[in-house]
Amino acid sequence: MKFSYQWISSLVDGLGNVVEPRELMRLITMKTAECEGLEEAGALLANATPAEVLVVEPIEGSHNRKAVVRTIAYGEKTVVCGAANCRVGLWTMYAPIGIKKISGVESDGMLASGRELGINRDHEGILELSKPELGLQPDWVIEVDNKSLTHRPDLWGHYGMAREVSAITGKPLRDPVDMALLPAASAEPVKRVAIGDFTLCPRYSGLVFENVTVQPSPLWLQYRLEAAGLNPINNIVDVTNYVLAELAQPMHAFDADKLRGDTIFVRNAGNGEKIVALNKEEYELDDTNLVIADAGGAIAIAGVIGGDESAIGDGTTRIVLESACFNATSVRKTAAKIKNRTDASMRFEKSQDPENTVRGLARAVALLQEVSPGIRLVGGLIDSYQPLPKVAPIVLSTEWVQRKLGHPVAAAEIKRILEALQFGVSNGEQPGEFIVEVPSWRATKDISLREDLVEEIGRMIGYGEMTPTAPLVPSVVPPANPTREFHHHLRDLVAAQGYTEAYNYSFLSDETIAEFGLAAQQPIRVLNPIASDQAYLRTSLVPRIVNNIRENRKHFETFRLFEIGHEIHRNTEGLPTETPHLAAAFFAKDGDGSAGLFELKRLASCIVPGIEVRPCDALPYEHPARAAELFADGTRVGRLFELHPSMVEAGRAAILDLDLAAAETLSHGRKIQYKPLRRFPTSAFDLSVVTGERTLVGEIEAGLRAYATANVTAIEFQRQYSGPPLAAGQKSVSYRITVGAADRTLSSAEVSAVRDAIIEGMRSRGYELRV
């Protein structure tokens, strides 16, 4: 929203001399709403002066002409001018911008167009003055962030902002509205209004005028609109826009002679009902959209845009001026549906004040009388109104305000601030207590609670005036979050092992789901993705990790990375299950791939002690002979695999995917139990098991453990070997087995018994033993 400094100054007596534009911007930012920028408007006006064209001569070989002008401030000047309307006797504006050679002729300054002067958007020709005087000065435009005005319907007009400025500066607010200009209450309106649903249109007011002259607005009015970012069109439309920019009251003017019947209907559109709007677009509506209609059909989309058929044209002589209040949500939805957010709809979306409609009309009467001399009101005020439920007065105690702010504020100061903002303030039953009436323009949704008033008081005092204070609360040890601590611990651990943390998106594309065969997991679909790679939520971290591998492979020969993030799995009802996972990857351009897999196996056992690897059927993206599930205490905690060679070029990638929910449960369940140190010596012997090359070492070890008696204290893998003298396809796996007892030294016979039991047991399983 753009605010003209001059416009605000015109509504706050004595502001212009005291508060500079930049300071005003700062005050508004600190006390009301965020200002985003300050721009000078009409800069050329500072030195420009009216000038009469005395002579116009052609310049050979140029479309430009040479003009001699008589200026009011600088005497006679010769300028080069390209405008077609530059003619002898014309009063226009001259700007001294220095001497420049144009088309071979020295031009001392320029004759300016409306656009160059910042008055309007006209660049067809130079400005034409009706008298040798303009009376406009450079202005400043303060741009306020629209988001910070979301809750303030009143601040969508200059008067609302002027009220704030008046409260901030203590300078008196000047109301531009003269209600006495409205027709007498006794006058009969010449049009009737039929509102179908007052919740959608709480109020519809209007006036009818005749003897209208449609012509350009005076330059001062065009200049104001231009500063507010509105495009001057003609005097009638400009007046509606002026009221919109001043009082935040959107208005619409219909050509009264183009309306059929004498009743204006405010009703829901029919399904499929069509209307061609002012912008020449045809919109198809449905019954959720509100329209203004006459006996012949829709003449406007309520609160959004007028219809083309009844628009003001050069020949218009009678108008119906609409000043209504429409339901915020209804207007917002309609504007969104037809994809046309207009200056009017943006204001209605904020819940406008129904009390404001007639004020807008009164203001329009004054302006129309100025811009369309001879204009006459016809009949009385059209006004159909069902007031909204009133906001109950708010009881406010000074003591409570002080507690909320944590700042001493006097009762008199509270009263002063609220009254400056035009709240009604009367004394309550208790000392320091007030009964506060909320003004209509703040009551539509903004203010209903005493907390809302604390904001009014706090911001007007200024938060910078308040001393930061430590709260007086008991000191407590906060409840722990073991899951988060576990994840933080893992991050440190995994990073210390050489892995770098990546963050990846939570989304998957259709292509990725197909490539990784994830369709069976039925990933949850995103209904409104803006890019195709956001179609589904991830049920696995692996696809994005694979993508990381593919990208980083271009820059590194070997690398390690990991991510901790959520897998999101569908539930039949309620929220999905989010499972934290750790995915870690090791990529090496060279090597047979085993180093990465065993490094990740080691990493897994750092995270989940006692982890067990069980080879399993590979998933589509896994190397079919290098895939395993990970277990600990009988619980599945993840997978370890090499990425299928077809998934990555020129290198091998090992991936560990751990379910951290399971891992965490295991880590919490793990109890460390101290055993006394052995006082008696142990003894050890070696055993070698000869078996087929693809027999799993894990299985052999499980066998050894099965036959180990209580006196076996350790079974340690030594090495595996294949080659001569072993037969082809055979391997030998060696173990060192340690035995001992807690209460004595075992005799050699006892040791032998242990050994023999293991050997016999293993042989019974079909293994060959070398001893």
Next chain:
Amino acid sequence: MEAEQLLSGLRQSALDRIAAAASLDDLEPLRVEVLGRNGALAGVSKDFKKLTPEDRARIGKLLNEVKQAVESAFEARKAGFETAALNARLDAEWLDLTLPASGVRPGALHPVTRIQREIEELFVSLGFTVLDGPEVETEVNNFDALNIPPTHPARDMQDTFWLEGGNLLRTHTSPVQVRGMRKLGPPLRMIAPGRVFRNEEVDASHEHTFYQLEGMMIDRDVSVTNLIYFMKTLLSSIFKREVTVRLRPGYFPFVEPGFELDIQCLICGGPGCPVCKHSGWVELLPCGLVHPNVLQMSGIDPKEWNGFAFGLGLTRLAMMRYQIDDIRQLQGGDLRFLNQFTA
């Protein structure tokens, strides 16, 4: 006299030979020869009984002197050899410790992780608990319970990823406030860092996935000046220096009053520069006193309790801290970027 000459000759020749020894290996036979049980000095003492008692005492004394002299010469020479041998070994073991370390170099933690943990630790030290919430949220928790009803324009301000089944990807970490209030009740001091989503086009300064840290304190009497105090403490700790903050009105449906908190530009210190768009201030976090409707909806009586809440953009802070100029790098997984954040 004969014995005396013999001893003095023995002594001289032993000392000469010890001095002349070239190595420890030369020394040991010499020790045996002179000092050993069957050595030369032992031979002299065997002849003792032939001496008169006077001579015996004199020669005995002399014998001891000679023995001690030879022994100490021997020990000194031996120690000399050992020291030299040790020094030679030590010198031979010269090692270039500037060679690269073996094993894997440590990896890096993500810049957002680093910032997040710093802030978590700070708040835990101030008595706040750290809470987690899901990335997929209900419409109620993300909007309604935060005083954002379906008709509220604030829902337009947040471009939401909607999911089949009616849930959504949380647009802020604020739903964790709701979860925290319901789970723990008042009094409450909590923060909730996490991943949030907005359905936005991605460019150098906009992301659809980013990180926030939500904070909330609920107690009997929590005031605006308490909020300012906490925010100043927080920011001074984050930026590791005293910061100047200003609070100005800001509109967020779940707080009343609501604020935008700005910090004085750390680059120019106030006069204005491109970083602060020449205003001297950088908008950093929204905050406010918790709206009574929000307390009510989470089962907390707003007449008994009140509090403050704030939302910190972790992504933004990480970008400020490390002067990261392209937000997309944070989710890009590029190790050339990520490896710069090694501890």
